[in-house]
Amino acid sequence: MSPKTESQKNEKRTETAKTTMIITEKPTAAHRIAETLAQGKVEDIKEGDITYYLIERQGKRIITVPSVGHLYALKQVEGGWKYPVFNVEWQEAHSVHKSSRFSKKYLDSIKKLGTEADEFVGATDLDIEGEVILLNILRYACGVDDAKRMRFSTLTKVDLEKAYENTSPTIDWGLANAGLTRHVLDFYWGVNTSRALTSALNKAANLGFKILSAGRVQAPTLRILTRKEKEIRQFVPQLFWQIELQLEADSEKFTAQYVEDKIWDKEKADQILRDIEGKEAKVDRVTTRRYKHHPPIPFDLTTLQVEAYRLFGYTPTRTTSVAQNLYSNGHISYPRTSSQQLPSTINYKEILQA
Secondary structure, rough: OOOOOHHHHHHHHHOOOOOEEEOOOOOOHHHHHHHHOOOOOOOEEEEOOOOEEEEEEEEEEEEEEEOOOEEEEEEOOOOOOOOOOOEEEEEEEEHHHHHHHHHHHHHHHHHHHHOOOOOEEEEOOHHHHHHHHHHHHHHOOOOOOOEEEOOOOOOOOHHHHHHOOOOOOOHHHHHHHHHHHHHHHHHHHHHHHHHHHHHHHHHHHOOOOOOOOOOOHHHHHHHHHHHHHHHHHOOOOOOOOOOEEEEOOOEEEEEOOOOOEEEEEHHHHHHHHHHHHHOOOOOOOOOOOOOOOOOOOOOOOHHHHHHHHHOOOOOOOOHHHHHHHHHHHHOOOOOOOOOOOOOOOOHHHHHHHH
C-alpha cells in the first residue's frame, strides 16, 4: 500500500508545542544530539532493537529519534515488466527492497512517536539525500509537510547547541526538490534503459533471460573504463634511456639530470656517456627562485578517498566508513560533500579538542 500523509494527526496538535521530535539520520547522531541538548538526564528508551532518547530543555519535552538512511523508496505503481515506465511513487523501503527490511522497525518507531509530537525538527545530514530522507519521513510517517531545521556541519557540542537555538523555520526546499527530482530521474533512466537493453540482448542472443543493467552514473562510468581498458591493451611500450650524474662538491653529494629527459636512441645515450667519462663537471649557472606555497584546500569526499588510497591503500568504501565514524563522534566536519569550502560557523578549535 502506498504511504499517505496522515492529515488527521494535525487536528490533535495544538498551537503550543508540548513535545518536540527531532529526526536524525543515524542512531549515533540521535544519541549525540540528545546528550548535547539535555538539561539534565538523558532517558534511553528501548523498543525492541530501537533506542530513542527523551530529554528536557527549557521546560520542553524533546524526543530524538533515529532513522537509518532512506526509509522510503520509489516503486512502479502498476504494470508489468515493460518500458517506458513513468508511473512511480514513494513506498516504504522495507516493502520495496529486501535489503531494507531492517528499516521497518525504525519506521514503525517514528510513526508511533510522531503521534505524540506537536513540533518536528529536522536534524538529518545537511545535503540533498539528508533532505529527501527528512521530507519523506515528515510527509509519510508523521503526517506533516514541513518542519524546523537544524543546520550543522559538525556534531560538536557548540555546533549542535547553536543549530538548535537558531533553527530555520522550514526545511531546505531547494535541496529537497533537487533530491526528489534526482531520485525520479534516476529511476526513469535506470529502469527504462535497463529494460530496453535487456530486451534487446535477449532477442539478439539465445542466452536465456539475462538482465543487463544501466544507470545514470553506471553507464558513463563503464564507458570510461572500457575506453581506458582498450587504450591499455593497445599500448605498445617503447624503451628509452635516462642519464643521471652522481656528483660531489665540498663533501656534499647531489644528483644531476641530463638536460634531455628521455633518450630514445641507445647509441646516442652510450655516446653521451663516453663523452663525459672521466671528466669534471662544472657549475655553469645557479638560479634561485622564491615560491609561494598555498595551504592545501580542504578535502571533498572524492579527493579524500583518492588520498586515502594513495597513502594507505584504503578502498573508497572503507574511507567513507572511517570518515562517517569520525564525523559521528564530532572529530571532523560532514564528509559526504562535493564542496571544498568549510563554513565560517565551524569551530575548528572545538573539533581539534574533541
